[in-house]
Amino acid sequence: MTQRTDPVARIEGVTKSFGKTIALHQMNLQIASGEFVTFLGPSGCGKSTTLRILGGFETPDTGRIILNGQDVTALPPNRRKVNMVFQDYALFPHMTTRRNIAFGLELKGLSRRAIDARIDELAAFLQLADYLDRRPDQLSGGQRQRVALARALAPDPEMLLLDEPLGALDAKLRTQVQIELKNIQRRTNKAFFFVTHDQEEALTMSDRIVVMNQGRIEQDGTPEELYFRPASRFVAEFIGETNLLEATFRGIEGDAAVIDWLGNPLRCNPAGQGFAPGAAVTASVRPERIAVSADRPATENAVEARIVTSIFKGSRYLLELAVNGTRVSAYADSPVAADQGASVWLGWSRSSISLIGD
Structure with a gap:
């Protein structure tokens, strides 16, 4: 800063x-x-x-x-x-x-x-x-x-x-x-x-x-x-809740860094850490930055998931989801398809995902 x-x-x-x-x-x-x-x-x-x-x-x-x-x-x-x-x-x-x-x-x-x-x-x-x-x-x-x-x-x-x-x-x-x-x-x-x-x-x-x-x-x-x-x-x-995505660095495409997470290409802001293509990387995306919807979203990043649990938290719902067997958390302001095993889409913008160091 x-x-x-x-x-x-x-x-x-x-x-x-x-x-x-x-x-x-x-x-x-x-x-x-x-x-x-x-x-x-x-x-x-x-x-x-x-x-x-x-x-x-x-x-x-x-x-x-x-x-x-x-x-x-x-x-x-x-x-x-x-x-x-x-x-x-x-x-x-x-x-x-x-x-x-x-x-x-x-x-x-x-x-x-x-x-x-x-x-x-x-x-x-x-x-x-x-x-x-x-x-x-x-x-x-x-x-x-x-x-x-x-x-x-x-x-x-x-x-x-x-x-x-x-x-x-x-x-x-x-x-x-x-x-x-x-x-x-x-x-x-x-x-x-x-x-x-x-x-x-x-x-x-x-x-x-x-x-x-x-x-x-x-x-x-x-x-x-x-x-x-x-x-x-x-x-x-340490600060708040987050999803840590273990991924592979694919490279820079245009003005975005691209990683592969469980077979899904995800676009991030350029990280500047100098990762080489093929390097193992970790990305952080906060649960409240993930939109959950029944249809594929128009966001840069879109991933299919299934609902594992839906927990009512008063002002919102905490969703535990699975993407190819990997757990992800997201928040929803209103009930989505709450049935266990229901298929949904997760979407978030490039600015919502950050590559982090060790």
Whole structure:
């Protein structure tokens, strides 16, 4: 993807090991001012280690951390213009909302008048004015999350680090707070560095997603790029649902790459990986991109299949289908021929299928 300018943070050649376990391998990354960047990956992939190194809670074995042009690799957290929001919020339980927000400002030595003005500003901004005299145990999960954000934003950091801050919320509240958090980020125009293992959360909130796997960056791009043009099998399988088609590369015909899948020629966007004719390749096509119909569709790619099962999912139907004995999943908005063994056609466009690497 195109690199954004004016990076607020640069991670340059960072490695980190814990004993014999290598947590990060030669990481290089830039985060732009006002950008919402999400680190996504399974447990142990290195995403939280990266966040802690940015915040000054861990020191890299090699490499540098540059914040606003300054090398802060050896600086402690209190000397970096970043703040952190933890999964459990880490609010002081004996302090009111007002005192929690004021804590960082008092450490900076601000006057009482300046502190009160900043608290009032953030309370109005985050809708906390009615809760300033309540302790954390008197607040809901969503309210505690906003207090944690207010405390982190109070000293006006250049970047906010968020370590799975929505993990403790129930599903309904989590969805609501995702939207709220993204709106707060846009209105403050702060760089947010967000860590999660939740794919839907990352797709919903991010300007950019960095997918991590075993201490390395697997792919870095917009949510749309990662979802529809995964660079590897890992990314294709980790983000959402997909069908992985094991095929043979036939070559480039006109402006399309052509593969052979179970005797069916399929046209894809040119992949650029330099496959030789006859090479084994893998293609990814998302279930919702496959149209299911009784008659042959007019799409570039059309394949005959038979229905194995049809499962009602509320807003749509999940169809499990077989193409020459190989299982494929697709979604339909209304019932198709639901009889087991019924013949149907599957169709999708060239832009819906992506050749991926190993």
